Amino acid sequence: xxxxxxxxxxxxxxxxxxxxxxxxxxxxxxxxxxxxxxxxxxxxxxxxxxxxxxxxxxxxxxxxxxxxxxxxxxxxxxxxxxxxxxxxxxxxxxxxxxxxxxxxxxxxxxxxxxxxxxxxxxxxxxxxxxxxxxxxxxxxxxxxxxxxxxxxxxxxxxxxxxxxxxxxxxxxxxxxxxxxxxxxxxxxxxxxxxxxxxxxxxxxxxxxxxxxxxxxxxxxxxxxxxxxxxxxxxxxx
Numbered sequence: 021x022x023x024x025x026x027x028x029x030x031x032x033x034x035x036x037x038x039x040x041x042x043x044x045x046x047x048x049x050x051x052x053x054x055x056x057x058x059x060x061x062x063x064x065x066x067x068x069x070x071x072x073x074x075x076x077x078x079x080x081x082x083x084x085x086x087x088x089x090x091x092x093x094x095x096x097x098x099x100x101x102x103x104x105x106x107x108x109x110x111x112x113x114x115x116x117x118x119x120x121x122x123x124x125x126x127x128x129x130x131x132x133x134x135x136x137x138x139x140x141x142x143x144x145x146x147x148x149x150x151x152x153x154x155x156x157x158x159x160x161x162x163x164x165x166x167x168x169x170x171x172x173x174x175x176x177x178x179x180x181x182x183x184x185x186x187x188x189x190x191x192x193x194x195x196x197x198x199x200x201x202x203x204x205x206x207x208x209x210x211x212x213x214x215x216x217x218x219x220x221x222x223x224x225x226x227x228x229x230x231x232x233x234x235x236x237x238x239x240x241x242x243x244x245x246x247x248x249x250x251x252x253x254x255x256x257x
Contacts, residue, residue, distance in 0.1 A: 048121035055124045061111055061136035064144050075148045080136055081109030085155040088187070089113070090142045090175060091162055093238060095123025100234040101158075102132045108155075110135045113142040146183035156193045157184060161238045164200040176207045181214040188256040195230065196254070199239070199247035207252060216254040226250050 044052075061080060063072050077086050085108050092098045092112040102110050112135060114120050120139040127135070138145050165173045175181075176196075188194065194216060196207050212218060220226050229235070229251050239249055 051124035059137040084109040087156040089158040113138045149187040192256040194254040196252040199242040219253045
C-alpha cells in the first residue's frame with residue numbers, strides 16, 4: 021500500500037505557523053477538554069479522517085447565512101460579530117490552540133451560540149465546505165511572513181484564494197485587514213486575479229475601519245507601534 025495522499029495530490033500539507041504557545045493555563049486546558057467538541061463543525065482534518073464528507077451547514081445553523089473567519093486569533097472579532105449578528109452562523113478556523121482556548125473562555129462568558137470552531141488549518145475546512153456556501157469571509161491581521169522567501173506562505177496566494185473563491189457565494193464580501201504595506205501590495209495583486217472586485221471608491225474606504233469593526237488586541241499593538249492599518253473590501257464576482 022502506497023503513501024496516502026491528500027486530495028490535492030500532495031502526500032501532505034505543509035503548515036508554517038505555531039500550533040501552541042509555551043503553556044496553557046489550567047482553565048484554558050479545561051475549556052479545550054470540556055467545551056471544544058461541542059463547538060466542532062464535524063470531521064474536518066484530512067489526516068484524521070480521510071473519508072470526510074461535505075459539512076452540512078443547515079444542520080449547524082439552519083437557514084442562516086454562514087460567514088467564515090480565517091485565523092481568528094484570540095476570538096474577539098468573532099465573538100463580536102456573532103453577538104451583533106445572531107441571524108448569521110460563523111465558522112472560525114485557528115490552528116494556534118492558545119487562541120482557540122481564549123475564544124472558548126469568552127464563549128463561556130457570553131450568550132453566543134451561532135458559531136462553530138475548527139482548531140486547525142483553514143485549507144482542511146475549504147475541502148469540506150460546499151461550493152458557494154459562504155456569504156462573507158474575514159482575513160484579519162494574518163501572519164505577515166515578512167521575509168521575501170516566505171511570501172508564498174501568506175494566505176493571499178493561489179493555494180488559499182482559489183478554494184476561498186470556490187466556497188464563497190457570488191456577491192459575497194471578503195474583508196482583509198493588515199498593517200503590513202507589502203501584504204497590502206500582494207493582496208491587491210492576487211485577490212482580484214481570483215474572481216474578486218475591490219470595492220473602494222476613495223481613500224477613506226481603506227483607511228477607515230468598517231462601521232461594525234471592533235479593534236483587536238493585535239491592531240491596538242500595531243497602532244501603538246506606529247503601523248498603519250489598511251481595511252480592504254472585496255466582492256466575489
